[in-house]
Amino acid sequence: MKMSAALLAIALCCVGVHAQAQQGAAKGDADAAKGKTSMCIGCHGIPLYQTVYPEVYHVPKIAGQSPEYIVKALQAYRAGERSHPSMQGIAKSLSDQDMADLAAYYGGTPKQAAK
Numbered sequence: 001m002k003m004s005a006a007l008l009a010i011a012l013c014c015v016g017v018h019a020q021a022q023q024g025a026a027k028g029d030a031d032a033a034k035g036k037t038s039m040c041i042g043c044h045g046i047p048l049y050q051t052v053y054p055e056v057y058h059v060p061k062i063a064g065q066s067p068e069y070i071v072k073a074l075q076a077y078r079a080g081e082r083s084h085p086s087m088q089g090i091a092k093s094l095s096d097q098d099m100a101d102l103a104a105y106y107g108g109t110p111k112q113a114a115k
């Protein structure tokens with residue numbers, strides 16, 4: 001009886017830790033991204049603004065995209081599935097947490113305000 005209670009406690013504990021770790025990996029923190037966007041601003045513009053050099057360079061607007069889309073795009077550049085030299089270079093320097101944070105930041109921008 002004592003034994004099974006202990007096993008149950010261990011099982012509950014591990015499930016809890018595992019669930020937490022999964023949440024942590026998927027959850028982006030928009031505030032944490034604020035120090036990371038300096039890498040993106042030169043090309044993608046300041047969130048809420050249009051791109052800095054739309055006439056020179058076609059850069060897709062990322063503010064207001066869904067966070068899932070932004071993370072997938074960054075992972076695809078890192079994996080080499082999407083090819084663009086500058087974005088591949090950038091994506092390779094980003095951790096999964098960086099990507100989640102940046103996606104939360106850019107993806108969290110309300111579409112209307114992004115005009």
Ligand code: HEC
Binds near residue numbers: 082086087
């Ligand atoms: C040197 C310029 C440059 C920098 C710096 C840059 N990007 Fe990009 N980014 C681009 C260009 C150009 C594209 C379009 C590439 C293509 O056609 O695949 C792009 C595409 C993207 C896309 C895909 C958009 C879509 O609609 O599919 C995402 C997401 C993205 N960038 C995020 C970022 C983030 C986050 C950063 C900062 C960590 C960043 N970029 C920094 C130039 C840049």
